[in-house]
Amino acid sequence: MRIRVLGRLEVSGPDGTPVHLGGAMLRALLIRLAVDTGRVVTTDRLITDLWPDTAPADPSAALHSLVSRLRRAIGHHTITSYPTGYRLDLPPEEVDTEVFARAVVEGRPREALALWRGTPLADVADAGFARAPVARLVELRLGAVEARIDLDLAVGGTPDLVAEIEELVAAAPLREGLHARLVRALCARGRQAEALAAHERARAVLAEELGADTGPELREAHRQALRAPVRRSPLPARLTSFVGRERELDEVVRALAGARLVTLTGTGGAGKTRLAVEVAERLLATAPDGVWRTGCGRSTSRP
Numbered sequence: 208m209r210i211r212v213l214g215r216l217e218v219s220g221p222d223g224t225p226v227h228l229g230g231a232m233l234r235a236l237l238i239r240l241a242v243d244t245g246r247v248v249t250t251d252r253l254i255t256d257l258w259p260d261t262a263p264a265d266p267s268a269a270l271h272s273l274v275s276r277l278r279r280a281i282g283h284h285t286i287t288s289y290p291t292g293y294r295l296d297l298p299p300e301e302v303d304t305e306v307f308a309r310a311v312v313e314g315r316p317r318e319a320l321a322l323w324r325g326t327p328l329a330d331v332a333d334a335g336f337a338r339a340p341v342a343r344l345v346e347l348r349l350g351a352v353e354a355r356i357d358l359d360l361a362v363g364g365t366p367d368l369v370a371e372i373e374e375l376v377a378a379a380p381l382r383e384g385l386h387a388r389l390v391r392a393l394c395a396r397g398r399q400a401e402a403l404a405a406h407e408r409a410r411a412v413l414a415e416e417l418g419a420d421t422g423p424e425l426r427e428a429h430r431q432a433l434r435a436p437v438r439r440s441p442l443p444a445r446l447t448s449f450v451g452r453e454r455e456l457d458e459v460v461r462a463l464a465g466a467r468l469v470t471l472t473g474t475g476g477a478g479k480t481r482l483a484v485e486v487a488e489r490l491l492a493t494a495p496d497g498v499w500r501t502g503c504g505r506s507t508s509r510p
Contacts, residue, residue, distance in 0.1 A: 208220055208221060208226075208281060208282065208285065208297060208301055209223075209301050209302075210237065210241050210297065210301065210302045210303070211302075211303045211324070212237075212238045212241050212242070212302075212303060212304060213303050213304065213307060213322050213323045213324055213344075214323065214324030214325040215324070215325065216228070216234050216237065216238060218237070218281065226280060226281060228277075228280055228281075230276075232257065232273060233273060233276055233277055233280070235257055236253070236257060236270075236273050236274070236277055237277055237281070237295075239253060239256050239257065240286065240293065240294070240295035241295055241302050241304055242304055242343075242344065243294075243295070244295050244297055244299060244302045244304065244305050245294065245295070245296070245297075245299065245305075246294060247289050247291060247292045247293070247294045248292050248293060248294065249291050249292040250267060250270060250291065250292045250293075251292075252292065253270055253292065253293065254266045254267070254270055257270070257273075274286060274288075274293055284296070285297060303322050304344065306322060307319050307322045307323075307344075307347070307348075307351075308347060310322075310351075311347055311350060311351045311354070314354070316351040316352070316354035316355040316358065317355055317358070319348075319351045320348070320351050320352065320355060323348065349375075349379065349382065349385075352375065353384050353385065353388060356368070356371075356372065356388050356392070357388070360388070360391055360392060360395060363395055364392050364395040364396065366396075366488065366489040367489070368392050368395075369389070369392045369393060369396060369398075370449060370453075372385060372388055372389045372392050373389065373449075376389055380412055380416075381412070381413070381416055381417065383409070383413065383421065383422050383424060383425050384424055386405065386406070386408075386409035386412075386425055386428075387409075387424045387425040387427070387428040388428075389402075389405050389409075390402045390403075390405050390406050390409075390425070390428040390429065390431075390432055391428050391431065391432075393405060393432075394428075394431060394432050394435045396488070399432055399435050402428075402432040402435070403429075403432050403433070406421075406425065406428065406429045406432065409421065409425060410425075449481065449485050452478075452482065452485075455482055456482070456485060456486060456489065459471070459482065459483075459486045460486060460489060460490070463486070463490065471483055
């Protein structure tokens with residue numbers, strides 16, 4: 208049997224045939240047990256997680272009924288009863304949460320992240336399921352993302368890495384490790400002034416929201432930014448993030464692949480200059496001396 212919960216719940220039998228589970232509560236129970244595959248989840252914990260707001264009149268009987276239905280659907284041998292609770296008994300390689308956790312621990316973040324198929328534990332939200340198990344997996348996923356970013360930074364980063372980290376920082380502004388990686392990624396692109404500005408923003412957010420000073424990881428990233436050699440760039444410094452215009456970026460880059468000059472037109476304040484600068488930054492990764500930004504309407508060109 209194979210169970211996948213990192214996205215919409217998918218269950219398949221030993222021969223690969225899909226197993227359909229009816230009812231949100233039945234799916235929620237399987238997900239909750241799968242999050243702790245091979246470990247006993249206590250009856251009290253299951254009741255709290257499955258009915259976080261209002262429990263049934265007889266929660267133990269309701270839980271027992273759910274377990275019985277789940278056993279009929281996926282096999283009686285897959286769920287073991289204990290005096291204190293229940294355990295999903297499947298080999299770790301048959302449950303994607305276990306494969307994911309092992310890959311993270313073993314330093315294989317790319318393989319771990321490839322297992323995520325969409326919204327984390329999407330069926331949990333449908334069932335009104337308690338968020339604690341979800342939060343644990345989301346935290347583990349963020350750790351895997353940071354480890355993958357570290358691998359990218361170790362080889363110099365990519366033109367899109369800064370934008371990716373900026374989006375992550377916007378979603379988790381109190382996660383200091385992401386701020387540190389943003390500073391390092393900006394330094395890797397030769398954007399020292401922006402790296403120092405990013406550090407100051409992080410320091411202010413942490414002080415205001417948590418009343419805390421920066422930790423060793425962010426302080427070390429700051430020291431590296433201070434020591435980084437200043438690289439002259441033909442582009443102006445950007446002190447704000449650039450999010451949500453990937454389609455336009457891709458279109459201009461593709462246009463430049465087949466033309467020596469591309470002109471961006473539009474009304475004043477539409478963002479032509481910023482778009483041209485971001486395109487030029489992306490192209491500098493492969494043609495550091497061959498990008499110019501000119502003129503009124505904003506043109507970007509390369510040899």
